Amino acid sequence: MDLQQIGIGHPAVKQVLSIQNNTAPNRFRLFVAEGLWENNVVLDTGLDVDTFFWCPEAIHSDEARKRSDQLAERAHRAFRVSPKTLERMAERGNPDGIISLARMPEWHPEQIHFGKSALVLVTDAIEIPGNLGTLIRTLDACQADLLIMTNRRTRMSHPKVIRGSQGMSVRVPHIEFPEPADAITWLKRHRFTVYLADTDESVNYRRLDYQGRTAIVVGSERYGISKAWYEHGFTRVGVPMLGYADSLNVSVSASILLYEARAHQNRW
Incomplete structure (x- = not known):
């Protein structure tokens, strides 16, 4: 994938950090999906993907590569990040090179x-x-x-x-x-x-x-x-x-x- 590379100072990355740290209003009900398991849930549930972050250096499985293509296609915007930026964004270790901002579903x-x-x-x-x-x-x-x-x-x-x-x-x-x-x-x-x-x-x-x-x-x-x-x-x-x-x-x-x-x- 040919995606724009961004760093820790980019607004999209800062948005992830604010949600991870629970430090700012979240009026669009976005949540951070880290790694293959959580992003599989996002894809299988058909959720709206606002932003996809891709770090090819951290991807080590064919399934993660396949899911990366699907997430990038579904997302409203997609970026490439470095391993160092990915580490700053992720709460858990080894997030399979993929992080998404997705919209929480609503029921009434x-x-x-x-x-x-x-x-x-x-x-x-x-x-x-x-x-x-x-x-x-x-x-x-x-x-x-x-x-x-x-x-x-x-x-x-x-x-x-x-x-x-x-x-x-x-x-x-x-x-x-x-x-x-x-x-x-x-x-x-x-x-x-x-x-x-x-x-x-x-x-x-x-x-x-x-x-x-x-x-x-x-x-x-x-x-x-x-x-x-x-x-x-x-x-x-x-x-x-x-x-x-x-x-x-x-x-x-x-x-x-x-x-x-x-x-x-x-x-x-």
């Missing part, structure tokens, strides 16, 4: 439809990007239908969300409600049974019926689920804590609950 509440059985996770004020990414990866693994975010504290385009989700944040449908009350109204309208993940005054997670449309709500790492969720009489569901610690990491507890719900729904 009115576009979401369910069958008789559905599984939804609600994250209320989750703060740590890596936890959100791990939750999304779990949602993909257990074939959950939707992620709902309330009181959002981190961007879906945050690089640690992308890394933690293994790129599944662009595949798992997700919608956002600024206030829990809006999410609660939406869930009730769609006839969901809502369970609040909480160890206090809770029912053992093995004793509940997850048939039909089920939504599981998990709260922030420091404060738990916000008070608004407790004002509607929703059942609390808990994983027994048998040692000294009083709770599990939010992504661990959510994984247990989601797989238990999936096992009930699929009659494992």
Whole structure:
């Protein structure tokens, strides 16, 4: 490919760095895809590629060369960078000579439809990007239908969300409600049974019926689920804590609950 070579001072490279460092507004919902795995997800999902960065000196596989051609053809703009510039742009080592800026897909509440059985996770004020990414990866693994975010504290385009989700944040449908009350109204309208993940005054997670449309709500790492969720009489569901610690990491507890719900729904 005959592409213009740019350096660390170019605006396109600076844009990548601002997204990687989460230091500037990201109104176009762009995220950085590094290396072969993440760019395969971009291509296979059919996402809009804003910018492609190519470093032929760092490409060591035929698949990476093939994908480079496809990304350059799809991108609105494409550049060549040196190994040194690539190293500055990448968060992880050995990004296969390819980095892309791609646009995060958007879903809207009115576009979401369910069958008789559905599984939804609600994250209320989750703060740590890596936890959100791990939750999304779990949602993909257990074939959950939707992620709902309330009181959002981190961007879906945050690089640690992308890394933690293994790129599944662009595949798992997700919608956002600024206030829990809006999410609660939406869930009730769609006839969901809502369970609040909480160890206090809770029912053992093995004793509940997850048939039909089920939504599981998990709260922030420091404060738990916000008070608004407790004002509607929703059942609390808990994983027994048998040692000294009083709770599990939010992504661990959510994984247990989601797989238990999936096992009930699929009659494992």
